Structure formats: C-alpha cells, structure tokens
Amino acid sequence: MAPKYTLKYFNLRGLGEPLRFLFAYGGIEYEDVRFSFEEWPALKGSMPYGKAPVIETDGEVLHQTMAMGRYLARQLKLTGGDDWEAMLCDMAIDTVTDFRLQIVGYHYEKDESLKAQKKEVLFNETIPYYLEKFDADVKKNDGHFVRGKLTWADLVIVAIFEMLQDMLQVNFTEKYSNLKGIMDKVLALPQIKEWVEKRPKTNY
Structure with missing residues (x-):
C-alpha cells in the first residue's frame, strides 16, 4: 500500500510549495496541513530541529525541504537519467x-x-x-x-x-x-x- 503523506507548513507557499508541486505533478495524495505564525510557537517544539516544513508518513517525521523533495523526485523518476x-x-x-x-x-x-x-x-x-x-x-x-x-x-x-x-x-x-x-x-x-x-x- 502506498504511504500516506501529511505535509505541515505555514499558510504560505514558501518552502512548502516545491513539495506541493512535486506532489501535484506525481498525482500523490497528501494532507496539506497549514498553520499560522501565531500558532507556530506552540508547534515548534514538536518539529525536528524546530523547523518546517515536515512530512509525516508511516509514523516517521521527515524534515529538510530538499531532502524530502529529492526523495519524492526519485519516486517520480525526475532526478535525471543517471x-x-x-x-x-x-x-x-x-x-x-x-x-x-x-x-x-x-x-x-x-x-x-x-x-x-x-x-x-x-x-x-x-x-x-x-x-x-x-x-x-x-x-x-x-x-x-x-x-x-x-x-x-x-x-x-x-x-x-x-x-x-x-x-x-x-x-x-x-x-x-x-x-x-x-x-x-x-x-x-x-x-x-x-x-x-x-x-x-x-x-x-
């Protein structure tokens, strides 16, 4: 069964948008959870290294936008030919x-x-x-x-x-x-x- 993804980020495009583009391009279903700057202080402690965006999948919490993007790109065969x-x-x-x-x-x-x-x-x-x-x-x-x-x-x-x-x-x-x-x-x-x-x- 394909993993279920939840993307958590501010209600901005920002660093969340490259991931949303990859999800969209690949037709990958995910939950797009957005929070405000006012909500962030209460959430920060639950984030790896106190940063966002994160992706939650299969009980794991992933972080670092480009590492996550690279993972999705490999799934979508978008990393080039070699x-x-x-x-x-x-x-x-x-x-x-x-x-x-x-x-x-x-x-x-x-x-x-x-x-x-x-x-x-x-x-x-x-x-x-x-x-x-x-x-x-x-x-x-x-x-x-x-x-x-x-x-x-x-x-x-x-x-x-x-x-x-x-x-x-x-x-x-x-x-x-x-x-x-x-x-x-x-x-x-x-x-x-x-x-x-x-x-x-x-x-x-």
Whole structure:
C-alpha cells in the first residue's frame, strides 16, 4: 500500500510549495496541513530541529525541504537519467537556494537602515547577476535546467522563483526569455496548472 503523506507548513507557499508541486505533478495524495505564525510557537517544539516544513508518513517525521523533495523526485523518476544528471539537478537547486537565502535575508531584515543597504546590493547586483546566469543555464540546456529534460530541478526552481517574485513584487523573467520559457512550461503542465488554480491564495 502506498504511504500516506501529511505535509505541515505555514499558510504560505514558501518552502512548502516545491513539495506541493512535486506532489501535484506525481498525482500523490497528501494532507496539506497549514498553520499560522501565531500558532507556530506552540508547534515548534514538536518539529525536528524546530523547523518546517515536515512530512509525516508511516509514523516517521521527515524534515529538510530538499531532502524530502529529492526523495519524492526519485519516486517520480525526475532526478535525471543517471547519477551525473542527478548531481546536476542538485547543483542547480543548491544554487537557487543560495539565491533565495539572500532575498529572504533582505525581506525579513528588521533594521531599516541595514535593509536599505541590503536592498541596493540585492537589486543592483545580486539579482541581475544570478538571473543572467540562470537564463544562460536554461538556454544551454535546451529550455530546462538539466540536459534538455524535465526534472525536479525545473519544478522546484519555478516554485521558488514564483514565490520570490511575489515576495519582492518584481518580475524575474521580463529581461530573461529563457527563464520565462521554463516558468511558462512548468506552470502549463496540467497537474501544476490545476494545483495553482485551486491552491489557497497567499502573498508568497
């Protein structure tokens, strides 16, 4: 019997959305449990290492978004055709994680003077630098992030890009046609399109 999954995360897309994209793509049934920031202090102690998202399945509590994503991707045969392509998927996703952490660090900065300094660097240097390279990677890989084929890297990165754009209220693809192409391609997949249309509306 297939394992039953429960995903627990904030009522956000955030780091839960890459997992939701994978569940949706694979047609994997799961319970999407969401909680508020106000509820989090009471829940934090029950989470491995005090972090979310987590997936509960078969009496186990799993954590670390990309480890869980990699597990789901292997079930769905989305890690590429061999170990080298699996590594390329990991490399692309880890690079986007570096990018995401810089944006999130800016977004949640509480010191307004420090935030202003971070904003200048982020918008004038960091974002253009990464987007140019990501765009070149997609072009080199024939419209995908790895070897011209759909992998979990595409699903995860598009989910993260979509979230980050809404967090910053910017458009990552306006000047980058290859990035626009892969985002459009993933969001047009029937399973992903259906999920995006029905998912709860959140800011990011």
